[in-house]
Amino acid sequence: MELAGLSVREDAVGNIFGRWLAWWLKGEGGRKRWDGLEPELAAVATGSHIDAIPYSGKYDGVVGVLGAIEAIRVLKRSGFKPRRPLEVISFTSEEPTRFGIGCLGSRLLAGSEDLANSLKTSTDIQNISFLDAAGSAGYSKNEDDLSSVFLKKGTYSAFVELHIEQGPILEDEGISIGIVTAIAAPASLTVEFEGNGGHAGAALMPNRNDAGLAASELALAVERHVLDSGSIDTVGTVGILELHPGAINSIPSKSHLEIDTRDIDEERRNKVVEKIHQSAIKITKTRGVKLSDFRVINQDPPAISDEAVIKAVETATKELNLTSKLMISRAYHDSLFMARLSPMGMIFIPCYKGYSHKPEEFATIEDMSNGVKVLALTLAKLSSQ
Amino acid sequence: MELAGLSVREDAVGNIFGRWLAWWLKGEGGRKRWDGLEPELAAVATGSHIDAIPYSGKYDGVVGVLGAIEAIRVLKRSGFKPRRPLEVISFTSEEPTRFGIGCLGSRLLAGSEDLANSLKTSTDIQNISFLDAAGSAGYSKNEDDLSSVFLKKGTYSAFVELHIEQGPILEDEGISIGIVTAIAAPASLTVEFEGNGGHAGAALMPNRNDAGLAASELALAVERHVLDSGSIDTVGTVGILELHPGAINSIPSKSHLEIDTRDIDEERRNKVVEKIHQSAIKITKTRGVKLSDFRVINQDPPAISDEAVIKAVETATKELNLTSKLMISRAYHDSLFMARLSPMGMIFIPCYKGYSHKPEEFATIEDMSNGVKVLALTLAKLSSQ
Numbered sequence: 078m079e080l081a082g083l084s085v086r087e088d089a090v091g092n093i094f095g096r097w098l099a100w101w102l103k104g105e106g107g108r109k110r111w112d113g114l115e116p117e118l119a120a121v122a123t124g125s126h127i128d129a130i131p132y133s134g135k136y137d138g139v140v141g142v143l144g145a146i147e148a149i150r151v152l153k154r155s156g157f158k159p160r161r162p163l164e165v166i167s168f169t170s171e172e173p174t175r176f177g178i179g180c181l182g183s184r185l186l187a188g189s190e191d192l193a194n195s196l197k198t199s200t201d202i203q204n205i206s207f208l209d210a211a212g213s214a215g216y217s218k219n220e221d222d223l224s225s226v227f228l229k230k231g232t233y234s235a236f237v238e239l240h241i242e243q244g245p246i247l248e249d250e251g252i253s254i255g256i257v258t259a260i261a262a263p264a265s266l267t268v269e270f271e272g273n274g275g276h277a278g279a280a281l282m283p284n285r286n287d288a289g290l291a292a293s294e295l296a297l298a299v300e301r302h303v304l305d306s307g308s309i310d311t312v313g314t315v316g317i318l319e320l321h322p323g324a325i326n327s328i329p330s331k332s333h334l335e336i337d338t339r340d341i342d343e344e345r346r347n348k349v350v351e352k353i354h355q356s357a358i359k360i361t362k363t364r365g366v367k368l369s370d371f372r373v374i375n376q377d378p379p380a381i382s383d384e385a386v387i388k389a390v391e392t393a394t395k396e397l398n399l400t401s402k403l404m405i406s407r408a409y410h411d412s413l414f415m416a417r418l419s420p421m422g423m424i425f426i427p428c429y430k431g432y433s434h435k436p437e438e439f440a441t442i443e444d445m446s447n448g449v450k451v452l453a454l455t456l457a458k459l460s461s462q
Numbered sequence: 463m464e465l466a467g468l469s470v471r472e473d474a475v476g477n478i479f480g481r482w483l484a485w486w487l488k489g490e491g492g493r494k495r496w497d498g499l500e501p502e503l504a505a506v507a508t509g510s511h512i513d514a515i516p517y518s519g520k521y522d523g524v525v526g527v528l529g530a531i532e533a534i535r536v537l538k539r540s541g542f543k544p545r546r547p548l549e550v551i552s553f554t555s556e557e558p559t560r561f562g563i564g565c566l567g568s569r570l571l572a573g574s575e576d577l578a579n580s581l582k583t584s585t586d587i588q589n590i591s592f593l594d595a596a597g598s599a600g601y602s603k604n605e606d607d608l609s610s611v612f613l614k615k616g617t618y619s620a621f622v623e624l625h626i627e628q629g630p631i632l633e634d635e636g637i638s639i640g641i642v643t644a645i646a647a648p649a650s651l652t653v654e655f656e657g658n659g660g661h662a663g664a665a666l667m668p669n670r671n672d673a674g675l676a677a678s679e680l681a682l683a684v685e686r687h688v689l690d691s692g693s694i695d696t697v698g699t700v701g702i703l704e705l706h707p708g709a710i711n712s713i714p715s716k717s718h719l720e721i722d723t724r725d726i727d728e729e730r731r732n733k734v735v736e737k738i739h740q741s742a743i744k745i746t747k748t749r750g751v752k753l754s755d756f757r758v759i760n761q762d763p764p765a766i767s768d769e770a771v772i773k774a775v776e777t778a779t780k781e782l783n784l785t786s787k788l789m790i791s792r793a794y795h796d797s798l799f800m801a802r803l804s805p806m807g808m809i810f811i812p813c814y815k816g817y818s819h820k821p822e823e824f825a826t827i828e829d830m831s832n833g834v835k836v837l838a839l840t841l842a843k844l845s846s847q
Contacts, residue, residue, distance in 0.1 A: 130709035173710050243664040261663060265710055276818040277699035277722045278646060278793035279628040282688060289700055290685055293678035300675055303667060314662035315674055316710045318703060324515035325558050325650055325701045325720040327819040335710040337662045408663035433661040434712040 107167045107182065111149060113159040113460060119234040121159075121459045122419070123148065123452060124166030126182070126411060130174050134438020136428060140445055141239040142167050148239075148453035159460035161234060168411045173265065175201050175210075177335075178374055183411035186228045187418050193223035233419035235386050235459045238412045239452045240423060241440050245431030246404060253447045254394045254401040255425030256387055260413045261310070261406065262343045262379035264350050266336040268295060268357055269370035274322070274330025286365035289320045289329030294364070298356035299336055302349050311345060312407065313338035313353075331369075341405055343378050350376065380413045386422030386459065393454035399447055408433070424451050492552045492567065496534060498544035498845060504619040506544075506845045507804070508533065508837060509551030511567070511796060515559050519823020521813060525830055526624040527552045533624075533838035544845035546619060553796045558650065560586045560595075562720075563759055568796035571613045572803050578608035618804035620771050620844045623797045624837045625808060626825050630816030631789060638832045639786040640810030641775045645801075646695070647728045647764035648794045649735050651721040653680060653742055654755035659707070659715025671750035674705045674714030679749070683741035684721055687734050696730060697792070698723035698738075716754075726790055728763050735761065765798045771807030771844065778839035784832055793818070809836050 110120065125141025145165045152159070168182035176199050178184070184192050199207040242248075247255050272286035296315040303313035317335035336353060340346035354371060361368045387403075394401040404425065406412075412421050426448040429439035495505065510526025530550045537544070553567035561584050563569070569577050584592040627633075632640050657671035681700040688698035702720035721738060725731035739756060746753045772788075779786040789810065791797075797806050811833040814824035 130707060130712055132707035133709075133712070177710075179711065243661045263663065274820045275816075276628045276793055277701055278648065278697065278724050278791075279816065279818060280697070281694055281792075282685075282697055283694070287685075287699075289703060290681060293681040293700075293703070296675060296678040297682070300667075300672075309666055309668070312663065312665070312667055314672070314711070314713055315678075316662055316705070316712050316714065317708055318674060318678070318705050319708075320701070320703055322515060322517035322819075323702055323704075324518075324819070325562075325722050326564065326699070327515055327518070327701050328699055329701065330820060337710050339663050406663075407666075408661055431660075431664065433664060434709070435659045435707070435715060 107169060109165045111159065111163045113162045115160055116162055118161045119231055120162035120164045121456055122164040122166055122233045122236045122415075123238065123456060124168065124411070125238050125240060126168045126171030128170055128172050128174070130172045130434055132436060133434050134432070134436055136241045136438050136440050137243065137433050138171055138240070140241055140426070140440060140448065144239045144445065144449045144452060147449050148456060151449065151453040152457060157457055159457070161460040161462075163456055163460055164233070171411055176207055177267070179263070179265070179409070180411050180414050183414035185223060185226050187414040188227040190224065193227075196223055228418055230418055234462070235383065236412065236415040236419045236421050237386060237390070237452065237455055237459070238410055238415075238423045239448050240410060240425055241428040241433065241438070242425040242431065243408045243428065243433035247402065247425060247427035248429065248431065250402065251400070252402045253399040253426070253444065254390075254451055255404045256390045256394070256401055257406045257423035257425060258382050258387065258403050259341060259405050260380045260409055260416075260423070261339045261341045262346050262377055263337065263339045263409045264346055264376040265374045266350065266353065267370060267372045267374055268334045268336065268368070270332045270360070271367040271369045272328070272330055272365070275328045277326040277328055280328055285328055287328050288332040288366050291360045291364045291366045292318050292320070292332035292334050294360050295334060295353070295357055299338070299353055302352040302356070303338065306340070306345055306349060308340070308342070308345060310342065310407070311338070311340045311349060313349060339407065339409070341379055347376065377409070377413060380416035380421060382422045383420030386420050389455045389458040390422055390424055390451060393451045393458065396454060397447070397450050399451065424448055424455070492554060494550045496544065496548045498547045500545055501547055503546045504616055505547035505549045506841055507549040507551055507618045507621045507800075508623065508841060509553065509796070510623050510625060511553045511556030513555055513557050513559070515557045515819055517821065518819050519817070519821055521626045521823050521825050522628065522818050523556055523625070525626055525811070525825060525833065529624045529830065529834045529837060532834050533841060536834065536838040537842060542842055544842070546845040546847075548841055548845050549618070556796055561592055562652070564648070564650070564794070565796050565799050568799035570608060570611050572799040573612040575609065581608055613803055615803055619847070620768065621797065621800040621804045621806050622771060622775070622837065622840055622844070623795055623800075623808045624833050625795060625810055626813040626818065626823070627810040627816065628793045628813065628818035632787065632810060632812035633814065633816065635787065636785070637787045638784040638812070638829065639775075639779045639836055640789045641772055641779070641786055642791045642808035642810060643767050643772065643788050644726060645765045645791045645794050645798045645808070646724045646726045647731050647762055648722065648724045649731055649761040650759045651735065651738065652755060652757045652759055653719045653721065653753070655717045655745070656752040656754045657713070657715055657750070660713045662711040662713055665713055670713055672713050673717040673751050676745045676749045676751045677703050677705070677717035677719050679745050680719060680738070680742055684723070684738055687737040687741070688723065691725070691730055691734060693725070693727070693730060695727065695792075696723070696725045696734060698734060724792065724794070726764055732761065762794070762798060765801035765806060767807045768805030771805050771840075774840045774843040775807055775809055775836060778836045778843065781839060782832070782835055784836065809833055809840070
């Protein structure tokens with residue numbers, strides 16, 4: 078087998094600017110299959126997501142879906158015939174924006190019973206239920222039993238995801254390809270404080286129990302607990318902090334925070350979660366507010382990449398004369414959950430200044446083409462095994 | 463003149479539950495006049511506002527508009543003939559909710575050139591301009607020169623406003639009527655921080671400049687500076703704190719705060735404003751964020767009630783056998799600005815637990831009736847002078 082001359086059609090990868098490929102996968106459950114010479118074998122799968130957070134960039138996820146489609150075309154153009162089937166997956170709702178939990182699609186495929194149950198009653202901020210949203214997107218209303226989408230272990234012999242690094246290391250070091258060895262363990266929390274509110278002029282300071290100041294204190298406590306871990310690998314963020322009623326002349330009577338904390342060490346991350354909880358309780362005592370909600374939305378273990386997948390990616394980069402580096406993914410991805418189903422690996426490409434989740438997010442056509450070539454060659458190797 | 467037997471129609475005051483009286487004033491510039499025996503004399507005016515902050519109560523302002531209308535009816539039913547004209551005013555936008563500045567209507571009537579200029583380019587959160595909003599509400603588009611609404615000093619011989627106390631003192635002490643001697647001096651600020659944002663997993667803690675944590679620090683600094691004033695009369699509130707992009711897995715790249723601080727001592731309040739500014743600058747240095755906006759939206763002097771108006775209210779309460787108390791208004795009102803145009807006074811009635819700016823706000827029919835009677839008798843006295 079000779080695939081060293083792989084050619085990527087740059088217009089295909091470059092068309093990252095439209096998220097117009099939804100139609101491509103529509104009505105086929107987000108998965109598209111190329112049957113191999115032995116279609117009864119477990120498939121090799123690849124893919125990512127095309128949804129995004131508000132005010133974000135165009136590359137996070139999209140590179141791994143359009144890139145997967147182009148990798149399949151590369152293989153087809155080269156005349157390659159896979160032994161195992163190849164599948165491209167476009168996961169729904171990788172970002173937690175709409176229903177409050179990230180990697181909704183891959184969590185479900187990986188068989189999360191808890192999520193399948195909780196989604197029956199989940200609604201978005203406009204009070205649209207998850208099941209209605211799925212129906213409107215063309216997915217059958219009869220599939221209200223979400224466990225019907227669970228995949229069996231062994232469905233895939235391997236899963237590989239192409240993604241921008243979302244960090245600055247590859248660009249700083251001038252390296253073309255990052256080979257992910259592990260994905261950091263994320264946890265996300267939602268917290269609500271309640272106080273009596275009142276008029277900003279008339280209520281004197283000693284009589285107040287300001288839910289907004291409680292939230293500000295907790296936000297700063299999150300940062301303190303993360304820094305206290307002593308490890309550069311521990312991170313924590315308050316990305317959402319909302320005050321009610323949200324008027325300049327009204328003392329906040331309610332506050333709502335959403336907190337994200339991650340680490341490559343699960344135990345260390347769980348300690349941060351516990352300390353955040355203790356701080357929230359302490360704040361209720363010092364400020365006389367009520368902790369009306371403290372919920373761990375998810376608290377996932379880290380995922381370790383599969384040795385054989387790492388090896389296949391490494392070999393592909395060598396055959397393509399590309400520089401590469403083994404690295405950790407601090408962001409999490411659908412791969413974190415696909416690892417519960419199948420051997421997993423990830424291919425990173427550099428992105429401008431490491432920017433992600435903001436409009437300045439950018440990857441060059443050259444880096445995307447390199448990523449697609451490595452993905453294509455990796456898929457070729459894995460589907461021939 | 464004998465008005466001691468004044469009767470208030472309780473259904474009129476009780477109908478506080480609908481804000482349906484807008485039609486009543488529509489198209490008449492928010493002012494309605496009862497010509498007196500000597501219509502060329504300066505009028506006595508009364509009124510308040512019917513707008514409200516989000517999720518607020520039904521009494522703040524509304525009692526002083528419906529109450530003013532009922533007071534005029536009380537006088538008409540009693541056969542009273544005023545010497546001076548009497549006017550009822552329903553001020554627009556007393557709350558700063560829509561266009562960011564409170565007492566928009568009374569500030570303009572009182573001749574604020576700065577406001578008349580800035581409103582030409584003001585828009586609400588939905589990008590509707592102030593001038594378009596005024597047009598949609600039935601006010602002439604030709605009046606784009608807002609200085610046309612300025613009133614001359616001397617237009618009114620007195621202005622009196624009936625209002626709920628928005629504090630607990632009258633209820634606690636079992637007193638029917640509060641006679642306001644001064645209105646505390648309010649200032650409001652808007653502050654914005656900017657940082658680089660980024661991915662909540664991928665950006666390590668030392669590389670962050672989190673605009674959300676900058677906002678939380680400033681919110682707590684506001685509280686500290688207010689408490690450091692050492693006076694129970696100094697208050698400060700962060701009622702609005704917004705993060706951008708507002709996603710759980712994104713480091714806030716922008717934050718927006720709106721801060722309200724008040725005192726009966728203008729100099730002490732100005733010191734708090736200055737300290738808040740210093741803290742904002744300090745935070746830019748410690749957190750590496752940019753202070754992209756720091757604006758004093760308003761920084762008004764306090765207002766002192768007119769001796770003759772206080773005397774008229776005091777006499778009215780005595781003639782009606784009602785208990786009363788001289789007091790300060792910590793909330794500010796349209797009266798603060800009407801005081802720039804005319805001798806001013808305010809009549810407070812008790813409200814449940816001092817609650818205001820929340821749904822639990824409440825005043826009894828009896829207290830509202832007492833307030834209307836005192837207002838009617840006060841208007842009778844002032845319009846006869």
